[in-house]
Amino acid sequence: MTDDTIDEGKLRDLMKEVAALPRTIEPPADSWAKIRAGIESTPARTTRTGFWQRPVFLAAAAVALVAGSSAVTAIAISRGGHNGAPAIVGAAPSHITLPVSDSGPASLAQFTVVESDYLRAVNDLSATLDAEQGSLSPETVAKLRESIKVIDAAILEARNALAADPANRTLIQMLANSYEQKVDLLKRTTEMARG
Amino acid sequence: MSHLRRALLVAISITAIARVGAAQVKVERGLHLDADGSIRLINLVGSVRVTGWERDSVSLRGSLPKGDKLMMGGGPRAMKAFIESTDDRNPQPSTLELMVPARAKVWVKTATADIDVTGISGDLDLYVVGGRIRVSGKPTELNAEAIDGDIEVNGKPIWLRAKSASGNVTFNGSSSDVAISTVSGGITVSSVPADGSGKFERAKIESVTGAIRFNADIEKGAAIDFDTHSGSMEIAIPRKTGVDFDVASIAGSITNDLNYAKVAKGRYGRGSELVMTNATGGARVTIRSFKGPVTLRSAK
Numbered sequence: 001m002t003d004d005t006i007d008e009g010k011l012r013d014l015m016k017e018v019a020a021l022p023r024t025i026e027p028p029a030d031s032w033a034k035i036r037a038g039i040e041s042t043p044a045r046t047t048r049t050g051f052w053q054r055p056v057f058l059a060a061a062a063v064a065l066v067a068g069s070s071a072v073t074a075i076a077i078s079r080g081g082h083n084g085a086p087a088i089v090g091a092a093p094s095h096i097t098l099p100v101s102d103s104g105p106a107s108l109a110q111f112t113v114v115e116s117d118y119l120r121a122v123n124d125l126s127a128t129l130d131a132e133q134g135s136l137s138p139e140t141v142a143k144l145r146e147s148i149k150v151i152d153a154a155i156l157e158a159r160n161a162l163a164a165d166p167a168n169r170t171l172i173q174m175l176a177n178s179y180e181q182k183v184d185l186l187k188r189t190t191e192m193a194r195g
Numbered sequence: 196m197s198h199l200r201r202a203l204l205v206a207i208s209i210t211a212i213a214r215v216g217a218a219q220v221k222v223e224r225g226l227h228l229d230a231d232g233s234i235r236l237i238n239l240v241g242s243v244r245v246t247g248w249e250r251d252s253v254s255l256r257g258s259l260p261k262g263d264k265l266m267m268g269g270g271p272r273a274m275k276a277f278i279e280s281t282d283d284r285n286p287q288p289s290t291l292e293l294m295v296p297a298r299a300k301v302w303v304k305t306a307t308a309d310i311d312v313t314g315i316s317g318d319l320d321l322y323v324v325g326g327r328i329r330v331s332g333k334p335t336e337l338n339a340e341a342i343d344g345d346i347e348v349n350g351k352p353i354w355l356r357a358k359s360a361s362g363n364v365t366f367n368g369s370s371s372d373v374a375i376s377t378v379s380g381g382i383t384v385s386s387v388p389a390d391g392s393g394k395f396e397r398a399k400i401e402s403v404t405g406a407i408r409f410n411a412d413i414e415k416g417a418a419i420d421f422d423t424h425s426g427s428m429e430i431a432i433p434r435k436t437g438v439d440f441d442v443a444s445i446a447g448s449i450t451n452d453l454n455y456a457k458v459a460k461g462r463y464g465r466g467s468e469l470v471m472t473n474a475t476g477g478a479r480v481t482i483r484s485f486k487g488p489v490t491l492r493s494a495k
């Protein structure tokens with residue numbers, strides 16, 4: 001039902017009934033007594049906090065998380081087919097389309113879900129490309145490797161910046177673009193290598 | 196001594212040229228193809244020149260290495276041609292000149308062979324690994340892809356997609372729908388409004404480290420996106436063109452030489468931002484850079 005179909009008469013009646021309701025209602029007489037008894041019967045908790053809740057430890061954990069996250073990304077993208085020789089693809093997985101707009105990932109945590117898809121696509125394409133790189137000239141392989149290296153450096157730099165500023169949508173968009181570039185380049189090269 | 200050496204060099208050159216000539220075999224084929232038919236051509240090494248003409252036929256001429264064969268066949272709606280090399284691992288250069296109906300759909304793929312296309316108003320799909328692609332004219336759709344080759348487009352394709360990794364992309368003209376991307380290759384887009392080169396409506400131009408140069412006019416209501424990681428960007432439009440700019444650089448500088456709007460500090464506490472309207476506004480231009488410098492200026 002849309003706003004256009006609201007019955008004005010019924011709405012007016014409802015407003016009258018709402019206006020007639022009391023402003024406040026007292027709780028039943030024995031409510032407070034029951035609440036008090038419940039609180040008093042609960043054993044008092046110690047206020048001592050664990051070492052993991054101390055600010056210093058939390059700060060260190062945050063730094064470790066950022067460093068670890070970046071390291072995982074670095075390792076993952078470096079396995080994307082350019083350690084040794086660039087991978088050149090055979091069965092290119094479907095192209096990932098990631099509109100990082102207002103409805104897209106809004107934080108690093110959300111983006112990591114999408115990022116895992118990118119990394120999977122890169123790994124698949126790289127493996128296929130490795131198998132077919134014999135059909136490309138050594139010069140082309142070297143240039144492809146160099147291009148992948150350039151994209152990886154951009155990904156790593158944007159990723160580190162995003163880890164330090166996890167809600168920066170502009171960075172998320174940039175990072176997604178770099179991944180798109182990498183997937184697209186690997187995919188195109190694979191198709192070229194296939195002849 | 197000097198004369199003797201020169202004579203010797205000339206003699207060696209003539210012998211070499213004669214051998215190359217003798218090692219090449221000339222070929223010529225002609226087949227009927229509908230005016231809007233399709234043709235696919237593969238030539239890995241050498242060169243391919245495609246020219247549109249006002250006939251419903253295809254003419255393929257060229258020279259091949261001795262022993263290689265030109266394979267060509269198909270019907271009036273679609274045909275295919277390729278070189279069967281005697282040595283697939285090390286193919287020798289073939290030079291091919293293809294005349295096709297101007298409205299035909301042309302698909303060409305090479306490895307290092309250069310591709311030159313003129314006079315096609317149909318669709319073009321061009322792929323090279325390390326060769327150069329050069330297109331002149333007004334194709335309806337143009338898709339040009341290279342890995343490390345350069346791409347040059349002169350004209351007014353209605354729809355253009357151009358991609359290279361380390362090669363440069365140069366577009367002199369205009370199009371209503373453009374997407375250009377490179378990794379480290381530079382991108383240059385230019386049209387001269389005074390020459391009636393047209394305006395841009397939808398465009399996405401992106402690089403990773405390659406420099407981007409845009410010097411052209413924009414339609415009212417257009418949507419243009421520029422994106423780079425660390426390439427420098429120089430965006431120039433006519434001073435009177437109405438554009439709503441949204442420029443953001445995470446760690447790079449923004450210079451505004453187009454109007455008096457001031458660049459602000461980035462909303463995330465670093466970098467630079469510039470959100471402003473030039474003239475009456477209307478078109479939307481979004482520029483994103485991680486650390487490459489961005490410059491806005493008036494088109495020359």
